[in-house]
Amino acid sequence: MTIIADKLIKEYKTATALKGIDLQITEPKIYGLLGRNGAGKTTFMQLLAGYDKPSGGELHVNGMKPFDNRAVTENICLIKEADNFKKDLTVHQVLKFASMLYSNWDKDLAADLLDGFDLNKKLRVKSLSKGMESALGIIVGLASKAPVTMLDEPYIGLDAASRAYFYEVLLEEFQSDPRIIILSTHLIDEVSNLFEEVIIFDKGSILLHKSADELRAQSFCISGPAAQVKTFTNGKQVIKETSFAGTSQAYFLSTEAPALTGDLAVSGVPLQDMMVHLTEKRGARA
């Protein structure tokens, strides 16, 4: 599948959600779609799923426009954080309906995941707890086997054990059947190890699109006795520093792994902190 956004614009009455973004996604990978509230992530995913029309620019999937185009949308599954399914349907009916919607539907996987999440298929959507409804969304998203599967904060209400199960099956699924999986999340550190590519939206524009490895290789965390950390980071581009009881920890930008001295230790910077740094910087400039 080839997704190409070319100067893509989406304007609502009161906001311009996408301000002319250029983006290409072609490889089957797990993409992390990140950004602060209101950055435009959901708007982009809704345009890609054909729910809505762009206001300007172009969006193509395999050369076709997604809006109102079954040839595209049968290959794209978007699971939103809530209200994915009609409240009066039973879980069984939701799965049946989804099996008709998605040409690659995997009935056995849906049954396995129902078991895994311990979800009773006789229950109606309106009687599901928030976490159970999220689990149903995840089941549909993964069993759709859609070549483009988008999950927009799909874990609302899921407890830590269920989220861990979700990440595990997401990875297993991707490994057994690679496809474009776009995961939008605010729980960045919890899932950052899954991402192969990271796309950061900021105020309707794309701030960064990089492989997760590249992003990890451009920042380091140094920790140890406060005085040594201070000397070490002198002249370096420090993005965050914390101190406690005579020890310090500093995140700094560098393309080269630091050569350690004294009692200092080096590790990576959590992706969440990198995103905060990148989006704050942009915010400060705007």
Ligand SMILES: Nc1ncnc2c1ncn2[C@@H]1O[C@H](COP(=O)(O)OP(=O)(O)OP(=O)(O)O)[C@@H](O)[C@H]1O
């Ligand atoms: N249906 C709509 N009508 C009017 N404005 C909208 C609509 N949907 C989104 N917006 C506006 O577009 C901008 C982008 O919103 P969007 O939901 O795409 O951001 P997001 O990155 O998904 O945010 P979040 O992380 O909070 O979900 C925001 O200013 C939002 O208020």
